[in-house]
Amino acid sequence: MKMIVRISSAAHDPVLAKVILSTGVAINVDRADLDATSGEIVLEVPADSCARVANAFEREGASVAVLEHPIIRDNDECVHCGACIGICPVNVFTYEPDWSVAMDESKCIQCGTCITACPHDALTIEIEPE
Ligand code: SF4
Numbered sequence: 001m002k003m004i005v006r007i008s009s010a011a012h013d014p015v016l017a018k019v020i021l022s023t024g025v026a027i028n029v030d031r032a033d034l035d036a037t038s039g040e041i042v043l044e045v046p047a048d049s050c051a052r053v054a055n056a057f058e059r060e061g062a063s064v065a066v067l068e069h070p071i072i073r074d075n076d077e078c079v080h081c082g083a084c085i086g087i088c089p090v091n092v093f094t095y096e097p098d099w100s101v102a103m104d105e106s107k108c109i110q111c112g113t114c115i116t117a118c119p120h121d122a123l124t125i126e127i128e129p130e
């Protein structure tokens with residue numbers, strides 16, 4: 001499952017490494033936005049290890065949220081124009097044989113690119129933790 005984690009003092013404290021070592025869980029980093037004072041990372045974590053990993057991050061002072069629906073589409077607004085297909089870096093959107101646009105939200109890394117590209121404002125990102 002996708003999980004978003006916000007860490008403070010990321011450059012000085014190897015929080016991610018500590019969580020991997022303490023839990024023994026193979027964590028895949030989908031997106032990382034880190035600087036000297038804080039950081040935000042989107043992770044792919046095995047579903048049966050989510051609670052353990054989230055608890056380990058919280059013990060390190062990070063805020064954590066499991067992304068049940070990382071990208072949300074308003075199907076009343078979507079006109080299946082396809083503008084989101086080519087710009088998504090992880091191929092969340094694809095054409096179906098009938099040229100409707102399908103969506104695999106489980107791939108989304110919350111980069112935000114499609115939000116501004118959609119001409120009908122049909123896409124929103126699930127609210128992230130503070
Ligand atoms: S860009 Fe917006 S309107 Fe076009 S297919 Fe994607 S979600 Fe639908």
Ligand code: SF4
Nearest residue numbers: 088108109111112114
């Ligand atoms: S925010 Fe949009 S463009 Fe970025 S990964 Fe998710 S679906 Fe793709």
